[in-house]
Each structure stands twice: as C-alpha cells, then as structure tokens.
Amino acid sequence: MSLENSKQISAASLQPEVWTSSSNDALKLFITDGEQAINFQPLFTYPIFGDAETIYGYKDLNIFLCFDHYTFKPFLNIKYKEKLDDPELVDLKATMDKYVPECTVFKDEIAWVDSINEEKKSYQIPGARIDSFKKDDIEYQIYKIDLKSAAGLELHKRLQILVLLYIEAGSFIDAEDDLWDLYVLYEKAPEDKEPSIVGFTTAYNYWKYPGAKNFDNEKLEVRIKTSQFIILPTYQGQGLGQLFYSHLCKYWLANKDIVEIVVEDPNEGFDDMRDRADLKRLGELGFDFDKVVAKDIDQEWIKNARAQLKLEKRQFARLLELILLYKLKHNKDVSKSEVRLFIKRRLYKKNKEGLDALDEATRRDKLQTAYQALEEDYYRILGDLRLPVKRKFDGKDSFESKKKKAD
Structure with missing residues (x-):
C-alpha cells in the first residue's frame, strides 16, 4: 500500500462521516422537457443500495438520474470530489446499471440530448x-x-x-x-x-x-x-x-x-385516495345511499350491488361503513349504537379466532378500541366530502345503462 493510500484510509477511519453519504440524498432525480429540469428526491433507495441506505467511500457524492419528460429516456451521471482507494467499495455505475435500461446514456449529456432528439423524429406513444x-x-x-x-x-x-x-x-x-x-x-x-x-x-x-x-x-x-x-x-x-x-x-x-x-x-395514502374516489363514483353512478342501513340491511342487495360495481368484498364493506358514518355525521336516519354494532360485527368476524381466545370483558374492550380507531380514521377520510344522490340504484337493474348515463 502506498503512503498516500495509507494516509487516505487513516483519514477515513478518523472521519467516517465525511466518506458516508445517504443514498436517498445522493440520488437526485430530474425530469426535463429540454427547456427546464425539475428535481425531486426518492423516498426509498434500499432496494438498490441496501437496508441502511448509505454509500461509503465517496466524498460529496451526487448520483444524477435524469429522464426526458416524453420518452423517459434516462441519463446517468455520477460525481464526487474524492474516492477512497479501496477495492471493497461499491461500484456505483455497475450497481445502477442493474436497475436502468441498456439505452441509458452515461456521463455524456450532449450524446443523451442528441439521442432523444433522434428518437423523437419517429417516436409515438406505444x-x-x-x-x-x-x-x-x-x-x-x-x-x-x-x-x-x-x-x-x-x-x-x-x-x-x-x-x-x-x-x-x-x-x-x-x-x-x-x-x-x-x-x-x-x-x-x-x-x-x-x-x-x-x-x-x-x-x-x-x-x-x-x-x-x-x-x-x-x-x-x-x-x-x-x-x-x-x-x-x-x-x-x-x-x-x-x-x-x-x-x-x-x-x-x-x-x-x-x-x-x-x-x-395498498398503502394508507392509496387507501385514502381510493375510498374517496369510490364514494364519489357511487354518487355519480346513481347508487342508492338510502339502501345503506345499519340494521337489517338487505344482503341480497349487497351481493347484487357489489357484483355490478365490480368491487371486492373488503372495499365494499369499507364503503358501506363510511356511508353509515357519513349519515351519522349528517344526522341521516341512523343511530350511533346501530352503526357501532354494524361495524363491530365485521371486526369480530375478521378477528374471530383471536378474540374468541379472550375473556368477554377483554374481548369487548378490544372491539371497542378497534372501533374507536376505525371511526376516527373514517371521519378523517370523509373530511368535507359530499355524497350526492342523483338517481336510484337498486343493485338489480342494468348497471350498463346507468353507467352510460353517467359517462
């Protein structure tokens, strides 16, 4: 080992933070339309750089990954002020090459721009x-x-x-x-x-x-x-x-x-978006909100409505519960005790095996805690949402004809 390399490694051991980068910060993403480039950061990089999301051995590291706004052809450039002379360091170019397509242009930005312009001469959305x-x-x-x-x-x-x-x-x-x-x-x-x-x-x-x-x-x-x-x-x-x-x-x-x-x-963000979108869609399609009641709800209607709306059981159950909480919030012909029992009944069925192993008092407490958390979350999702009832939807009529009217 040369004296220079020895000094470098010694300095790195004394100041490891100087040579350690957060991969979330180091990876910089851009989208450009040829006139301006907009920068944004990744949320996760552990699939590429490991669970710790850190890169060691480079000082002032920046990994630039740029995309054309239309063709999405990528450009990759890796810059750093200094690098440790250590054969164990991660090869950043080889690592990124595993996750970007072969067409990715490396370092030569002019070649990237030229290749985009050439591609766009005949490019059409495929x-x-x-x-x-x-x-x-x-x-x-x-x-x-x-x-x-x-x-x-x-x-x-x-x-x-x-x-x-x-x-x-x-x-x-x-x-x-x-x-x-x-x-x-x-x-x-x-x-x-x-x-x-x-x-x-x-x-x-x-x-x-x-x-x-x-x-x-x-x-x-x-x-x-x-x-x-x-x-x-x-x-x-x-x-x-x-x-x-x-x-x-x-x-x-x-x-x-x-x-x-x-x-x-789905993650929580997608679930929220989906719930609100589905509730709005029900209103637009003439769904009969009056059919959603907490006591003695028509099970045959549930079956038909869910099938015609093509919703899975879990999601349709969530929507029914959201609608009941919406009605309760706006004083629409439901009682709090009936709504609470309606939701707890589903929670019990979902967690029956675990709950049956508990004594009655503990089981009641667990169900009440779960209900309160769900109620709070449902009200958060509902926010200021309004559920219009434009046309009747009985779950049996031709859904196709009603859908065409809503289109």
Missing part, C-alpha cells in the same frame, strides 16, 4: 388512448401501453425504477407476461409540444373460475388487480391520482370480461 379528462383546463390522456411491442416494453423498462424509489417493498414485474397491463397518464401539451408523462400503473389480469356452467360455455371472467400506482412527485397534490384511478375503473367497468377490481397491498 399504445392506444383509452380515456381522457380535464383538470384546471388542462387535458390528461390515459394510454394502455402495448407491452407486446418492443417500444412498449422499452417504455416500461424506463419507468420501472420509480417503483423501487417510491413504493415501499416495490419490485419489478415480468412485463413479458401477457397478463400484465401498463397504463400511462400523460399531460397533453399545446400543438407544438410533446405530451409529458404524469404517472403510471400496472395491473394483473387474474383468471377467475366462473362456475361450471359458464366454464363449459367458455365464458371468461377476470379479476383485475392494480399492483403499482405512481404519480410523479411534480404532479402530486393536484387530485390527478384520484382522477387517474377513477377513469381506469370506468374503463374496467365497461369491460364485460372483468368481474372484479382489486388492489394489491
């Missing part, structure tokens, strides 16, 4: 537009990406690193599996500019056994499960996630093969 909506006079468009095409698969490869950086415990999917769908939300730009990617979601089409008769008649039934859902940080806080989700549900409701819309392991 999929079909399935819906659009306006928010604050800006049009947004939803595309279902063709993952069977090379361009569609490449777009997914460019987007997928965001799953690791923004979804806790997120992981890459096998996009070559025909049962995966990718939907991308774009902000439509003026005629002389390209659209910008706002967010995306992946969804898996699970086959559902339709019963012997339908199976014999080759009837297809699918449970579509939303897996990953991301709105870019620069577009968050504008209600776009809720609109994106709601319009996807509208698209799936119109598909006769899809019988249930499911969400895989």
Whole structure:
C-alpha cells in the first residue's frame, strides 16, 4: 500500500462521516422537457443500495438520474470530489446499471440530448388512448401501453425504477407476461409540444373460475388487480391520482370480461385516495345511499350491488361503513349504537379466532378500541366530502345503462 493510500484510509477511519453519504440524498432525480429540469428526491433507495441506505467511500457524492419528460429516456451521471482507494467499495455505475435500461446514456449529456432528439423524429406513444379528462383546463390522456411491442416494453423498462424509489417493498414485474397491463397518464401539451408523462400503473389480469356452467360455455371472467400506482412527485397534490384511478375503473367497468377490481397491498395514502374516489363514483353512478342501513340491511342487495360495481368484498364493506358514518355525521336516519354494532360485527368476524381466545370483558374492550380507531380514521377520510344522490340504484337493474348515463 502506498503512503498516500495509507494516509487516505487513516483519514477515513478518523472521519467516517465525511466518506458516508445517504443514498436517498445522493440520488437526485430530474425530469426535463429540454427547456427546464425539475428535481425531486426518492423516498426509498434500499432496494438498490441496501437496508441502511448509505454509500461509503465517496466524498460529496451526487448520483444524477435524469429522464426526458416524453420518452423517459434516462441519463446517468455520477460525481464526487474524492474516492477512497479501496477495492471493497461499491461500484456505483455497475450497481445502477442493474436497475436502468441498456439505452441509458452515461456521463455524456450532449450524446443523451442528441439521442432523444433522434428518437423523437419517429417516436409515438406505444399504445392506444383509452380515456381522457380535464383538470384546471388542462387535458390528461390515459394510454394502455402495448407491452407486446418492443417500444412498449422499452417504455416500461424506463419507468420501472420509480417503483423501487417510491413504493415501499416495490419490485419489478415480468412485463413479458401477457397478463400484465401498463397504463400511462400523460399531460397533453399545446400543438407544438410533446405530451409529458404524469404517472403510471400496472395491473394483473387474474383468471377467475366462473362456475361450471359458464366454464363449459367458455365464458371468461377476470379479476383485475392494480399492483403499482405512481404519480410523479411534480404532479402530486393536484387530485390527478384520484382522477387517474377513477377513469381506469370506468374503463374496467365497461369491460364485460372483468368481474372484479382489486388492489394489491395498498398503502394508507392509496387507501385514502381510493375510498374517496369510490364514494364519489357511487354518487355519480346513481347508487342508492338510502339502501345503506345499519340494521337489517338487505344482503341480497349487497351481493347484487357489489357484483355490478365490480368491487371486492373488503372495499365494499369499507364503503358501506363510511356511508353509515357519513349519515351519522349528517344526522341521516341512523343511530350511533346501530352503526357501532354494524361495524363491530365485521371486526369480530375478521378477528374471530383471536378474540374468541379472550375473556368477554377483554374481548369487548378490544372491539371497542378497534372501533374507536376505525371511526376516527373514517371521519378523517370523509373530511368535507359530499355524497350526492342523483338517481336510484337498486343493485338489480342494468348497471350498463346507468353507467352510460353517467359517462
């Protein structure tokens, strides 16, 4: 070992904090439209750099990962003031290469810009537009990406690193599996500019056994499960996630093969957004809120309504409870004791095995504590939400005809 290297390692052992970087701080993300670049930080980097989310051996480290706003072609640059001469150090370039597509341009920013301009000469969004909506006079468009095409698969490869950086415990999917769908939300730009990617979601089409008769008649039934859902940080806080989700549900409701819309392991933020979006959708579709009562609710109506709305049991149960708390809040023909019993009944069924092992007093206490926490959370979700009742929905009439009126 040279004297210089020996001094360097000795200095590092005396001042390890100088050579240790938070990978969450070191990784800097940018999206650019060629005129301006917007910076945002990742929430998680442990899938790339380990559970400690630290990088050792580099002084003043910055890892720049930039994307074009339209094609999402990435650019990677790694800068630092000084590096320890230690063969055990993490090779940052090799590490990042595992998670970015092969098209990623390294260090040469001019080459990256040139490659984007060349790609845009013939670039088209690799999929079909399935819906659009306006928010604050800006049009947004939803595309279902063709993952069977090379361009569609490449777009997914460019987007997928965001799953690791923004979804806790997120992981890459096998996009070559025909049962995966990718939907991308774009902000439509003026005629002389390209659209910008706002967010995306992946969804898996699970086959559902339709019963012997339908199976014999080759009837297809699918449970579509939303897996990953991301709105870019620069577009968050504008209600776009809720609109994106709601319009996807509208698209799936119109598909006769899809019988249930499911969400895989939603986090608290997504659950909140989903609850509010679903409640608003029920009002828009003419759902009969008068049918939701705390005592002697019509179980056949629940079955029919849930099936026609294509909601899973857990989510429909949450919506019924939210509606009851909403009615209670606004003094709408329900009593607190009946609502409390309605919700506790579900909580008991869900936790029956554990609760039955307790004595009666403890069991009552546990149920009351769970109810109070849930009630508080439901009121937080409801906030200032208003639930309009525009048309009657009895759970038996043709849902398709009512949906068309609401479109």
